[in-house]
Amino acid sequence: MRALAAAAIGLAAALTIVLTVTAIGAPSGETSPEPLLTTVPKHP
Amino acid sequence: MRRRASLVLLAFAVFFAALAPLLRWYAYPRLAKIPPSEYQTAVMEASPATLLDYGTMKPRTVPKVSIVQTLRGNVPAAKKVGKATGRDVVVWDTLSYVAGPDGKMVSKIPERYVFDAHSQDPVHAGGEHVDGDAVRRDGIEYKWPFLTEKRDYRYFDAQTRTSAPIHYKGTRNFRGLEVYYFEQTIPWTKVPLPKTMPVDGVTPETVRKAGTSRWYSTKRMFWVEPTTGAPVNGQEIHKEELRGGTLLGDRDRVTVFSGHVKMREDYIRHTVDMVKSQRQLVLMLTAYLPWGFLILGLALLALALLLEARGRAARPPSAPAAPAALSVAGRSV
Structure with missing residues (x-):
């Protein structure tokens, strides 16, 4: 019974972490203020 | 104890x-995506190239023609389309600016490309266009999906405004990276004239009224890093002609542009370095x-x-x- 409880705790922790990280996701950021170029840049 | x-x-x-x-199967498909705020530039060069001199209406050989491509993620537009479609969407506003040897504009074609941030499938919303003409993309453009497969894909051609297969031609080694090589050939096709012409007073309307049309053919090649789906090198053997009408005098066609367009060396190095680091993030997941x-x-x-x-x-x-x-x-x- 204790072993089952330990396994359940491990599984719950894994699910919680993965669900939380995917729910938060990556920040969308903002549109770059850089222009669409109409000159040839010297370097990247 | x-x-x-x-x-x-x-x-x-x-x-x-x-x-x-x-x-692997829950977090990765949700976390691996193109950020909506991406900003990227690339410079390609055809050296030498054949370019039409609009003053004499004769083609001439020039030492270099540069193509500057900018991709800018439009975050507000992506949020708006995402809300309307219920998908994670990226909206790229792009500009392909072609500069002659003197730096003057030869052509400039703006585009809006709307696609799914995870799968790169096109999303038909948010005003996708090429040079102001509404289009409905089918297939990919600019980038392949994450974990690219060894198979043919459909690739959108901005000049013809249509999609056609781009063929997987084998695995290669490029600057220490294993890449998939893809090739697409667009046969001679009548295409729209650019909205912005390189000479004052010449508009697509005046060219059309003279009975002249623009034709285009290209062979495009991409070396794609399969984990990220990012092309690390690109080339095109690109030809454009004006055909028919009174503008050309007694000739039935003139070359507008002809050249083997290759990515500039510093941009290749920059792209390879960037892809090498981003590849590690995808491999991590x-x-x-x-x-x-x-x-x-x-x-x-x-x-x-x-x-x-x-x-x-x-x-x-x-x-x-x-x-x-x-x-x-x-x-x-």
Whole structure:
């Protein structure tokens, strides 16, 4: 019974972490203020 | 004490063993995506190239023509389309600016490309266009999906405003990266004139009224890093002609542009470096962490069982057996 409880705790922790990280996701950021170029840049 | 330690190890074993498939098949498809705020530039050059001199209406050889491509993620537009479609969407506003040897504009074609941030499937919303003409893309453009497969894809051609297969032609090594090589050939096709012409007073309307049309053919080649789906090199053997009408005098066609367009060396180096680092992030979610966690989980499970077995061996024969220990061993007494 204790072993089952330990396994359940491990599984719950894994699910919680993965669900939380995917729910938060990556920040969308903002549109770059850089222009669409109409000159040839010297370097990247 | 040993029993408690083995239970803690068991909890960690299950934690890591469960994390492995969850990361690969649940987190990865949701976390791996193109950020909506991406900003990228690339410079390609045709050196030498043939370019039409609009003053004399005769083609001439020039030392270099540069194509500057800018991609800028439009975050507000992506949010708006995402809300309307319920998908994670990226909106790229792009400009392909062609500069002659003197730096003056030869052509400029703006585009809006709307696509799914995870799969790169086109999304038909948010005003996708090429040079102001509404289009409905089918297939990919600029970038391949994550974990690119060894197969043909459909690739959108901005000049013809249509999609056609781009063929997988084999695996190559490019600057230390394993890449998939793709090729697409667009046969001579009548295409729209650019909205912005390089000479004052000449408009697409005046060219059309003269009965002249623009034709185009290209062979495009991409070297794609398969984990990220990012092209690390691109080339085009690109030809454009004006055909028919009174503008050309007694000729039936003149070359507007002809050249072998290649990515500039510094941009190749920059792209390869960037892709090499981003590749590690994708591999982290698809290979390193899932396999690492699985191995760690199995090792912890083995350790938990070992501790439990030692605990039982050290126990005096007359001592009563604990039910929890028995359930770990999977035996009943």
